[in-house]
Amino acid sequence: MFKIVHREEMAEGTVVLNEIEAPLIAKKAKPGQFVILKANEEGERIPLTMAETNPEKGTITIIYMVVGKSTALFKELKVGEGFQDVIGPLGKPTHLEKVGKVVCVGGGTGVAVLHPITRGLKDIGNDVTCIIGARNKGLLILEEQMKNASHDLRVCTDDGSYGHHGFVTDVLKDVLDSEDVKLVVAIGPVPMMKAVSQITKERNVETLVSLNPIMVDGTGMCGGCRVTVGNETKFACVDGPEFDGHQVDYDELMLRLRAYHEEERKCHNDYCTIRDAK
Amino acid sequence: MAETAEKAKKQERVAMPEQEPKVRARNFLEVPTGYTVKMAQDEASRCLQCKKPACVEGCPVGVDIPGFIEKITEGDFTGAIRNLWSKNALPAVCGRVCPQESQCEGRCIVGRKGQPVAIGNLERFCADYERENGTGELPPKAASTGKKVAVVGSGPSGLTVAGDLIIKGHDVTVFEAFHKPGGVLVYGIPEFRLPKAIVAQEVNFLERQGVNIQCNAVVGRTVSLDELFEEGYDAIYIGVGAGLPRFMNIPGENLVGILSANEYLTRANLMKAYEYPKVDTPIPLGKNVVVLGAGNVAMDSARTAMRLGAESVKIVYRRSRDEMPARQAEIHHAEEEGIELFLLTNPTKYLGNEQGRLTGMECLQMELGEPDDSGRRRPVPVKGSEFTIDCDLCIVAVGSGANPLLTSTTPDMTLNKWGNVVADPKTGKTTKKGVWAGGDIVTGAATVILAMGAGRDAANSMHDYLTLGW
Ligand SMILES: Cc1cc2nc3c(=O)[nH]c(=O)nc-3n(C[C@H](O)[C@H](O)[C@H](O)COP(=O)(O)OP(=O)(O)OC[C@H]3O[C@@H](n4cnc5c(N)ncnc54)[C@H](O)[C@@H]3O)c2cc1C
Ligand SMILES: Cc1cc2nc3c(=O)[nH]c(=O)nc-3n(C[C@H](O)[C@H](O)[C@H](O)COP(=O)(O)OP(=O)(O)OC[C@H]3O[C@@H](n4cnc5c(N)ncnc54)[C@H](O)[C@@H]3O)c2cc1C
Ligand code: SF4
Ligand code: SF4
Ligand code: FES
Numbered sequence: 001m002f003k004i005v006h007r008e009e010m011a012e013g014t015v016v017l018n019e020i021e022a023p024l025i026a027k028k029a030k031p032g033q034f035v036i037l038k039a040n041e042e043g044e045r046i047p048l049t050m051a052e053t054n055p056e057k058g059t060i061t062i063i064y065m066v067v068g069k070s071t072a073l074f075k076e077l078k079v080g081e082g083f084q085d086v087i088g089p090l091g092k093p094t095h096l097e098k099v100g101k102v103v104c105v106g107g108g109t110g111v112a113v114l115h116p117i118t119r120g121l122k123d124i125g126n127d128v129t130c131i132i133g134a135r136n137k138g139l140l141i142l143e144e145q146m147k148n149a150s151h152d153l154r155v156c157t158d159d160g161s162y163g164h165h166g167f168v169t170d171v172l173k174d175v176l177d178s179e180d181v182k183l184v185v186a187i188g189p190v191p192m193m194k195a196v197s198q199i200t201k202e203r204n205v206e207t208l209v210s211l212n213p214i215m216v217d218g219t220g221m222c223g224g225c226r227v228t229v230g231n232e233t234k235f236a237c238v239d240g241p242e243f244d245g246h247q248v249d250y251d252e253l254m255l256r257l258r259a260y261h262e263e264e265r266k267c268h269n270d271y272c273t274i275r276d277a278k
Numbered sequence: 279m280a281e282t283a284e285k286a287k288k289q290e291r292v293a294m295p296e297q298e299p300k301v302r303a304r305n306f307l308e309v310p311t312g313y314t315v316k317m318a319q320d321e322a323s324r325c326l327q328c329k330k331p332a333c334v335e336g337c338p339v340g341v342d343i344p345g346f347i348e349k350i351t352e353g354d355f356t357g358a359i360r361n362l363w364s365k366n367a368l369p370a371v372c373g374r375v376c377p378q379e380s381q382c383e384g385r386c387i388v389g390r391k392g393q394p395v396a397i398g399n400l401e402r403f404c405a406d407y408e409r410e411n412g413t414g415e416l417p418p419k420a421a422s423t424g425k426k427v428a429v430v431g432s433g434p435s436g437l438t439v440a441g442d443l444i445i446k447g448h449d450v451t452v453f454e455a456f457h458k459p460g461g462v463l464v465y466g467i468p469e470f471r472l473p474k475a476i477v478a479q480e481v482n483f484l485e486r487q488g489v490n491i492q493c494n495a496v497v498g499r500t501v502s503l504d505e506l507f508e509e510g511y512d513a514i515y516i517g518v519g520a521g522l523p524r525f526m527n528i529p530g531e532n533l534v535g536i537l538s539a540n541e542y543l544t545r546a547n548l549m550k551a552y553e554y555p556k557v558d559t560p561i562p563l564g565k566n567v568v569v570l571g572a573g574n575v576a577m578d579s580a581r582t583a584m585r586l587g588a589e590s591v592k593i594v595y596r597r598s599r600d601e602m603p604a605r606q607a608e609i610h611h612a613e614e615e616g617i618e619l620f621l622l623t624n625p626t627k628y629l630g631n632e633q634g635r636l637t638g639m640e641c642l643q644m645e646l647g648e649p650d651d652s653g654r655r656r657p658v659p660v661k662g663s664e665f666t667i668d669c670d671l672c673i674v675a676v677g678s679g680a681n682p683l684l685t686s687t688t689p690d691m692t693l694n695k696w697g698n699v700v701a702d703p704k705t706g707k708t709t710k711k712g713v714w715a716g717g718d719i720v721t722g723a724a725t726v727i728l729a730m731g732a733g734r735d736a737a738n739s740m741h742d743y744l745t746l747g748w
Contacts, residue, residue, distance in 0.1 A: 024495075024500055024501065025500065028499070028500060028501075038457055042550075042556065042557040042558055043557075043558050044549070044557075044558035045549070045559070047456075069558055070558055084457070085457040085493070085494050086494065087455070087457070087494045087496060087500075088496070088499065088500065089499055089500070090496070090499060093536065096742070113353070123648075131369065133523075135477060173518045216541055216545065217455070217456070217544065218545055218548075219455055219499075219521070219541055219683050220521070220522060220681055220683055221521040221522065221523070221543035221544075221681060222523065222538055222540045222543055222544055223523040223537075223538040223540065223589055224537065224538075224541040226532055228532060229534075233525070233531070233532065238683060251634075252532055252634065255633065255634030255635075256532065256534055256634070258534070258633075259534045259562070260560045260562070263554070263555075263560040266555065267554070267555045267558065270555060
């Protein structure tokens, strides 16, 4: 068992943080890599990015949004309990390079994935501006951490309850217009990554996105995670999860993410009904 | 001899009882239900106990076929299983999945005039009898050599190496990327053909002998080969299989509803998605299902789709029936279960709707032309023969290649142009010191028994290395 040693709820309980004992993975993991977790015997294999690793302590940290049955089940796990299986580190690490001015854009739990990458980019000497957004103030995560990981943090909320009133893309345009940005890293909901990539493509600014297709094995064995990048089929679990944002077919990704929508909604509803009845 | 030959010919091969096609086509229980003792002994009595048994030459690991069959006729089932084990570590598996018609049974002398002795069924009987009635006694183990061996991959090849080397006194750890050991035996071959409890018991047998099995260990990611050597392993065996799905590379392949057989079967078998929503992993349920390809993998996919409640299941294959690579028994079972064969048919394009979901595929009728490199007549398209097949689920089972995950992190090991590991065919030695390889990662997708045979050869060579030197 992979024991949970620390647990937090964020964003009004819609997002959960678990710090998990996984010494082998903690030793090897690099920013941008993910793990696959399975809670119990009947569980599904769920990919989540490592938001933090602590090789000395032998722990990894995941931060996930509760969206369906499996993440709802993860949320129930308490400190001292754990996951039956944790597999990783998987995927290619982010290619960190000193390029000058960098903008990191994060939305929703994408901010958690963005955090180690942002810090890595800052640590090797880039000038990093960070733009993070959420629907409202209560749903914002990791504000303090992102502030420390960057030189300049801008916050947006869709409803104006905090920071800039509007989308991360509005602020991004401002920054791109006023500074000589060399690289944009965008991680969040697919529509956000698509919008960011459209803006940066017009301005010809290199853009990195992290894709989250449905996965099974995470080792390039099933092809379930295939995405189209630059008209070529790629397996996100081994060729990614990060890709050139200008080349990604986001519309296809969105359709493929809905592949099991009906089954998942039913499974989740059944689970909540049973759980709440207890 | 002539007399007995007459007798064997007269006596019909004892058919193994099976679930009715209509019933089994909708459940996941094993199809053939096994011989009784009487049936096994009747069948065993058909063997002529040839002095120069042709059948043995047909078996890639040289099972002493007349020997174990004789033990069955004598009622010495313990003797029979011991005899089998001396050549074949997984008789319960091989008895069920070997392509006997092209191996042992294909050579059986009785088969020249009638039906060959049912060697596979008898092998299965012995293993099942031992499992249900045996003492579970462990084989004797040599004194510890103090040497550590790492086996990467827990398919039939890796399990064979582990079993052989633990008996020879080495300390063996198996590293498996998935959360369960067994390789294709657990994630690929379905429950109705190879019950997972059998594989679990074989693995448990190894664990009881002292083999340490570490799941969730993706070698190449969690740990590299060189790091294993640094950790003190003296020798490594690579048996990672052929885990890279091939697709057709025709337009529309990323529509929702098109899955590789690897994904479909992994969801169904390893993740038990056929029990969804009792388990959490979903599997797409097709009404009209098309399976591309005609090997064992295609048959397993088609029969799984039928069991998951499909209204129609079609196998689409560009060559003719004679070229279908699947075991005869599987093709026969599939047809009995209502699966249709669309032979000499080649898909050219997938069709989808606005939601990006598969709705059908465009195909071309083919005819057989001149023989190609493989000696099989090459299928060529018939002009103007386009037609569409409506379908909402398509499973692509057109073969698999070498997965580069491990090999790409081991630059000092030679690969062939397809990415398979180059290994000495006799010993399994690779070009990297202290590293052996065998099974599908060396030969490309092949069979369980060949993967096991390669494991046994490598285990012998590894033992020599560990006790004598490279
Ligand atoms: C490489 C990778 C890294 C990821 N990292 C994180 C992370 O750090 N934090 C985080 O909160 N999430 C992350 N995700 C997404 C996370 O895996 C999914 O949210 C999770 O699988 C949903 O499982 P569920 O059973 O709770 O929901 P389900 O019941 O499976 O699905 C609920 C809804 O989410 C959609 N969905 C299903 N699978 C995914 C998926 N893989 N990605 C997005 N939506 C999906 C479904 O279509 C459905 O509408 C990552 C995904 C990948 C592939
Ligand atoms: C659906 C299907 C049906 C089949 N039917 C038959 C049949 O009826 N008869 C027959 O004889 N053959 C059949 N075969 C073929 C047969 O199963 C294979 O030839 C055989 O399993 C190969 O054995 P192997 O040990 O080389 O590899 P595998 O069985 O593929 O096992 C390899 C193992 O290594 C693991 N692995 C991979 N990469 C890594 C890594 N980097 N680190 C750690 N572990 C790793 C994998 O997860 C897997 O568990 C079938 C195959 C399939 C897919
Ligand atoms: S191992 Fe396979 S080929 Fe050999 S005798 Fe048994 S069934 Fe036949
Ligand atoms: S060839 Fe047939 S009859 Fe002869 S020993 Fe083998 S199984 Fe028996
Ligand atoms: S998740 Fe199976 S190939 Fe990527």
